[in-house]
Amino acid sequence: MSTILIVDDEYDIAQAIRGILEDEGHHVEVCSNGRHALQCINEKFSDTTFQLILLDVMMPFMSGLDLLKHLRDDKRFNQVPIVLMNNTEIKVNPANYPWNDFLRKPFDCKTLLKVVNRFVHADQES
Template sequence: MKTVLLVDDEHAILDALSGILADEGFRVLTAGNGREAVARLREEIPDVALVDVMMPVMDGRELLREMAADARWKHVPVVLMSAVPLAILNREAPVTCADFFQKPFDLWKLISRLRELAGEGSH
């Protein structure tokens, strides 16, 4: 069973996606912001991470930088999600991640991509 770290400050999204990903066969670790995600990463390294960009305390970009700077986590593929288009996010600073999904997104495409990045392939 592949593990996904799901990071979002909106509890409704966190709960809904967590339940769906679990139903789809993922083991799900959750965090409400980037700082909580770093604490989770210290406990366990997931196969893939799904991270919201806009969050308080530590946002998705800061988390990406933190992960890239640490040898323990820099290999973990990160999929970013945001209501803000990637082109606009890139105006501030280029975002480097495994993939990006703009909200609202096609849930089944997201699940397929997470499986692919986690090493399961498409089902």
């Protein structure tokens, strides 16, 4: 079973994505913003291996881009695929913010699953 982390401050969106991915057989953890994600990673998820992180760009307390930098500097997460999510194109240099893919909000279930399945498979064992 693959484990996916969703970091999004929009509760309804995060729960909808969670439901879709859990229906596909993934284990899903959700954090409400970048600061919350760092806290959970260091306390609650310290032994968790994520196969994918879905990361909203615009969030309070710590943006997705700031969290992305922290994750890429952490040896536990520097190789984990990260998919950014935002309602507009991201206008930063990808070399400074190395993400693996981008989902433009709003996206449909088919698009979400296509992107997720490129990085993880529900039938793989942890």
